[in-house]
Every structure is written in C-alpha cells, then in structure tokens.
Amino acid sequence: ASVSEPxxxxxxxxxxxxxxxxxxxxxxxxxxxxxxxxxxxxxEVNEIIQDFQKTSDMTRLKENVDQLMTLPFNSVKxxxxxxxxxxxxxxxxxxxxxxxxxxIDFMIQRTQNFMQELMENAVYTFEQLxxxxxxxxxxxxxxxxxxxxxxxxx
Numbered sequence: 001a002s003v004s005e006p007x008x009x010x011x012x013x014x015x016x017x018x019x020x021x022x023x024x025x026x027x028x029x030x031x032x033x034x035x036x037x038x039x040x041x042x043x044e045v046n047e048i049i050q051d052f053q054k055t056s057d058m059t060r061l062k063e064n065v066d067q068l069m070t071l072p073f074n075s076v077k078x079x080x081x082x083x084x085x086x087x088x089x090x091x092x093x094x095x096x097x098x099x100x101x102x103x104i105d106f107m108i109q110r111t112q113n114f115m116q117e118l119m120e121n122a123v124y125t126f127e128q129l130x131x132x133x134x135x136x137x138x139x140x141x142x143x144x145x146x147x148x149x150x151x152x153x154x
Contacts, residue, residue, distance in 0.1 A: 032084040034081075035084075038153060049149075
C-alpha cells in the first residue's frame with residue numbers, strides 16, 4: 001500500500017507519456033522485418049511458379065515445394081529478414097539508459113524467432129493448401145499455386 005501510490009505516480013509521469021513514441025520507434029524495424037519475411041515468401045513461390053511454367057515437370061515441382069518447406073531454416077535466405085530487426089540494437093540502447101531496459105539481445109532474438117515461426121506457418125499453410133492440387137491438370141497448377149500464395153499472404 002505504501003509503495004503503490006508513488007509507483008503509480010512515477011509510471012504516470014515518467015513512463016506512460018513516452019510509451020506511444022517508444023512503441024512507434026520500435027515497430028519500424030519489427031514491421032520491416034516482417035515485411036521482408038512476406039517478400040521472401042512471395043519471391044520464393046514466384047520462382048516455383050516460373051520454374052513450373054518453363055518445365056511443367058511435376059517431379060521438379062514437388063522438389064521445389066519440399067525445398068520451400070525448409071525456407072524457415074535456411075539462414076542465408078532468412079538473413080535479410082533478420083538484419084532488419086538488428087536495427088533494434090541501436091534503438092534499444094537509448095531505452096536501456098533511459099528506462100533500464102535490459103536483455104536487448106534477447107528481445108532481438110525473440111523477434112527473429114517470431115519471424116522464423118511466421119515463415120514456418122506460411123510454408124506449412126502453403127503446403128497444406130496446395131497438396132490436394134498436385135494431382136490436378138498441369139495446365140492449372142501454376143494458377144493454383146498463385147491462388148494458394150495469395151491466400152497464404154492474406
């Protein structure tokens with residue numbers, strides 16, 4: 001009871017007025033990282049579509065979709081996504097001194113883990129939605145892949 005009032009006053013005066021601007025500042029790198037994940041997924045699926053349109057090879061299509069499933073674990077391809085979030089390092093340094101924010105590396109790592117999880121969910125959903133269509137007429141497969149991609153990106 002004796003701590004509640006001073007603590008509430010401290011939060012109201014020294015922290016709450018800054019929360020909106022802090023969140024906006026932090027969301028820039030986070031949003032750009034997640035946008036990069038979306039772009040990477042889009043690019044990879046477009047490459048699958050282009051390859052299939054050139055070859056019409058169903059075996060190769062299956063290999064490409066299987067390879068897409070490993071995308072979240074491909075550190076080279078995911079690196080540009082992760083680099084966007086590394087900008088948090090600089091932004092959080094200011095918060096560290098002003099608000100005693102610790103474990104900056106942990107915050108960045110968790111954000112990158114969420115990005116990987118988002119990619120895992122995207123490729124899994126893509127594979128689940130596309131799987132029944134693999135038996136379809138090969139002339140419709142590219143269109144089906146595009147429709148599934150757009151559905152996943154929604």
